[in-house]
Amino acid sequence: MLKLDEIKELIKLIDETSIHELEIENEHTRITIRKPNRTESLIVNSVPASGAVFNQPQIVPQVPDAAAQQLPQAAPQAPAEETASVPADQLHQITSPMVGTFYAAPAPDAPPYVTVGSKVTEKTVVCIVEAMKLMNEIEAEVKGEIVEILVENGQLVEYGQPLFLVKKE
DSSP states (O other), rough: OOHHHHHHHHHHHHHHHOEEEEEEEEESEEEEEEEETTOOEEEEEEETTSSSSOHHHOOOSSOOOHHHHHHHOOOOOOOOHHHHHHHHHHGGEEEEEEEEEEESSTTTTTSSSOOOTEEEETTTTEEEEEEEEEEEEEOOSSSSEEEOOOOOOTTOOOOOOOOEEEEOO
């Protein structure tokens, strides 16, 4: 069992990194620490290995309900008009080769690697997927034109998740 000071140190370390969730399990206890998003407080669950929950704090909104309803919501990205006019056999999906965080640019203040309309070749770097503190450059894999970007900067992505649609040349 971890001591309270050790748990506090883990929370502090997670808060200072890009890790969003940590789960530690031994034969008697499971501890899950999740980094809060804008509308959640920190969640720390401690569960015995038997599965019985003995300490499960609730998610506490930091924004009053009325104010939360007024927050701007990101509209789902509608498919580009050009995508609809391109035959499916001419479209190539660039997918994530791993679980990680998608970054459209090499640095927060830098322009994105590609935008809709960018011409790419097989070796063109289109984004970075960060996994375990390693920045993995993702290449286009085909020659063509970016017709749609399917994820947002900073979004967590899964293995095999489509990131871009490319009209092949």
